[in-house]
C-alpha cells in the first residue's frame with residue numbers, strides 16, 4: 021500500500037513509518053522543512069512538505085495514498101477535517117492518533133484514582149481535553165457516515181527508543197531531563213497518581229494491525245501496563261545512577277515550567293485497558309516501562 025503519514029519525522033510517526041517500510045509499504049511523509057524532507061528521503065520516504073494547516077496539500081497527498089495515518093497532532097481539528105473531506109466515500113483507512121490524557125483527572129500527584137477506563141466507559145473529559153475528545157468522535161462518526169474506514173488509536177504514556185528521526189518520547193524524557201538537574205528521580209506531589217503505558221514497538225505493531233483489520237469507527241486504547249509516577253521516577257533515578265533516590269517536584273513549579281502539560285500529563289491519573297486492541301489480536305510483548313527506562317531499550 022501507499023500510506024500518507026503525518027508526523028513522519030516524529031517519535032510515533034517515525035517509528036510507524038519505519039515499520040511500514042520494513043513491511044514493504046510505500047510512505048508519503050508530511051514534514052515541515054527541507055531539512056526534514058532530506059532526512060526522511062534518506063529513509064526511503066517520499067517527503068511532502070507542508071504543515072497541518074495546509075489543507076490543500078494534505079488533501080492532495082491523501083488522495084494519492086491508499087490510506088492515511090495521522091500522528092502529527094491529536095488536537096488539530098482542521099487537519100482532520102481536511103483529511104476526512106479528501107477521503108470521503110473512498111473506503112480508505114484513516115487512522116487518527118489521540119492520547120489517553122482524554123481520561124485524565126486533576127490529582128496533582130496526590131491521589132490514586134480507582135477509575136479505569138475501557139473503550140465503552142462513559143467519559144467526561146476535563147475542560148482542556150474536550151476538544152480532543154470531540155475530534156475523536158468526529159473521526160469515528162466519519163467511519164459511520166462518510167464511507168471512510170476511519171478509526172482512532174489512543175496511546176497511553178509511550179516509552180522506549182523510537183525508530184524514526186525522533187527517538188525520544190514525551191513524558192519520561194522530560195522527567196529525566198528535570199531529574200538530572202536535581203540529582204534525583206522526580207514526581208509531582210506524592211507521586212501516587214497512576215498512568216497506563218505502552219512500549220513503542222508494541223504500539224507500532226498496533227498501527228499495522230489496525231491498518232489491516234480494524235472496522236470503521238473503532239477506537240483502541242493502547243497500553244501494556246501501568247505504573248505510579250513515583251515508580252516511574254524510581255526507574256529514572258536508577259537509569260541516571262542515583263540508586264533509586266527520589267524527590268517530590270512541587271506542582272506549582274512544574275506547572276510554571278510546563279503549563280497544563282505538567283498538570284495533565286505528569287500529575288494526573290490516566291488508567292485504561294486496551295480491550296479492543298487485544299480482541300483484534302494485538303499481543304504486546306515488549307519490556308515493561310521500568311525495564312525499558314533502566315536498560316534504555
Ligand SMILES: NC(=O)c1ccc[n+]([C@@H]2O[C@H](COP(=O)([O-])OP(=O)(O)OC[C@H]3O[C@@H](n4cnc5c(N)ncnc54)[C@H](OP(=O)(O)O)[C@@H]3O)[C@@H](O)[C@H]2O)c1
Nearest residue numbers: 027029030031032052071072092093094119175177178190
Ligand atoms: N509520545 C507519547 O507518549 C504520546 C502518547 C499519547 C499521545 N501522543 C500524541 O501523539 C502525537 C504524536 O506524538 P509524538 O510523541 O510522536 O510527538 P513528536 O515526536 O513531537 O512528533 C510530532 C510530529 O508531528 C510533526 N508536527 C507537529 N505539528 C505539526 C504541524 N502543525 N504540521 C506538520 N507537522 C507537525 C512534528 O514535526 P517536526 O519534526 O517538524 O517538529 C513531528 O514530526 C501528539 O499529538 C501527542 O500528543 C503521544
